[in-house]
Amino acid sequence: MELIPRPxxxxxxxxxxxxxxxxxxxxxxxxxxCREWSPGMRHQRLPNGGVMSVRMVCxxxxxxxxxxTKVLDDGSAVLPFPNWLGDLGRRAVTAAGFAPDYRPDIxxxxxxxxxxxxxxxxxKDERALxxxxxxxxxxxxxxxxxxxxxxxxxxxxxxxxxxxLVVFGGESRLAYHxxxxxxxxxxxxxLGLTGRLNITLRASGMD
Numbered sequence: 001m002e003l004i005p006r007p008x009x010x011x012x013x014x015x016x017x018x019x020x021x022x023x024x025x026x027x028x029x030x031x032x033x034c035r036e037w038s039p040g041m042r043h044q045r046l047p048n049g050g051v052m053s054v055r056m057v058c059x060x061x062x063x064x065x066x067x068x069t070k071v072l073d074d075g076s077a078v079l080p081f082p083n084w085l086g087d088l089g090r091r092a093v094t095a096a097g098f099a100p101d102y103r104p105d106i107x108x109x110x111x112x113x114x115x116x117x118x119x120x121x122x123x124k125d126e127r128a129l130x131x132x133x134x135x136x137x138x139x140x141x142x143x144x145x146x147x148x149x150x151x152x153x154x155x156x157x158x159x160x161x162x163x164x165l166v167v168f169g170g171e172s173r174l175a176y177h178x179x180x181x182x183x184x185x186x187x188x189x190x191l192g193l194t195g196r197l198n199i200t201l202r203a204s205g206m207d
Contacts, residue, residue, distance in 0.1 A: 004132070009056050009170075011156050011158065011168070012145060012147075012156070012171075012175060013172060014168050014169050014170035015169075015172040017124060017166050021092070021135075022137075023163070024191075025138055026126060026183060027163050028161075030197075031137055031138075034137070034199070035110055037079060040057040041056060041109070041111060042055060043055055043056075044057065044064075044065060046062075046065050047079075052118075053115065054110040054118060055111045056109065058078055058107065058108055058109070059078070059081045059107040060079075060080065060104075060105045060106045061078060061105065061106045063108060067125060068124050068204060081104070081107060084149045085201065086102075086201075088135075089102055090132045091181050092135075092165055093131050093167055094125045096131070096165070098131050098170075098175060101121055102130060102135065103203055105199040105204050106201065107170040107199055107201050107202075108197075108199075108200045109199050110197070111180065112195055112196040112197075113143065113182070113196070114184040116182060116196075117179055117181060119177040119178050120127070120141045120144060120151040120164055120176040120177065120178040121158060121176060121177070121178060122148075122175075122177075123173075123174070123200075124128070126205055127167070128202075128205025130169065130201055130202070131173065132167070132173070132199060132201070133200065134167070134200045135164075135200075136162060136164045136197075137197040137198075138162055138193035138197055139162075139185070139186045139194075139198070140159050140161045140196075141180070141181065142158075142179065142180045142181050143158050143160045143177065143180075144156070144177060144179070145172075145175060145177045148172070148174060149205030157180070160192070161186070177188075179198075
C-alpha cells in the first residue's frame with residue numbers, strides 16, 4: 001500500500017497511466033491465468049534473424065512478426081481469447097476515458113526476466129485502431145512512451161509496477177513504446193512472481 005497514492009497520469013494525448021488499477025485479487029487471478037497459458041511461451045524469432053529477449057504466448061490471434069495468424073509455427077491452433085479478459089479490457093478503457101464499446105480479440109502475454117527488454121516499436125499490425133490496453137504484474141519495469149513519428153525524442157519514461165494499467169489510443173495509438181529495463185526483486189513477495197508479466201489487449205479488426 002502506497003503511503004501517498006500515485007496519481008493518474010497522461011503520458012501523451014490519448015495515453016493514460018492508471019497506477020494500482022488491478023487490486024490484489026485481480027492480480028492473482030490474472031497471474032493464475034498466465035500460468036495456465038505459460039506452456040505456450042517462447043522466444044519469437046524476428047525476420048532479421050534476431051530473437052526477442054521476452055517470452056511470449058498469444059491468445060485469440062498468434063503474432064508471427066509482423067502479422068497475425070490463427071495457427072502457431074508448429075501448425076497447432078492459437079489459444080482462445082477468454083470472454084472475462086475482454087470484460088476486463090472494457091473496464092480498463094472506460095476507466096481511461098475511452099468509449100466502453102471495446103471488443104479486444106488479441107492478447108499478447110510477455111514474460112520479462114531480469115535481462116529482458118522490448119525495443120521501441122509501434123503496434124501497427126492490427127487492422128483496427130482501437131485502444132491498446134496493457135496490464136503489468138510482478139517486477140517494476142521502466143516503460144518508455146514516445147511519439148508517433150520515430151524512435152527518437154520526445155519520449156516519457158514511467159515506472160510500471162504490479163497492478164498498473166496503461167491505455168493508449170486516439171492520436172497516440174501508433175506511438176512508439178517499449179521497455180528499457182526491469183528492476184529485479186521489486187515485486188510484492190506475496191504475489192509469488194519472480195520477473196514481470198505484461199498482458200496487452202488489442203482489437204484485430206479481422207474476422
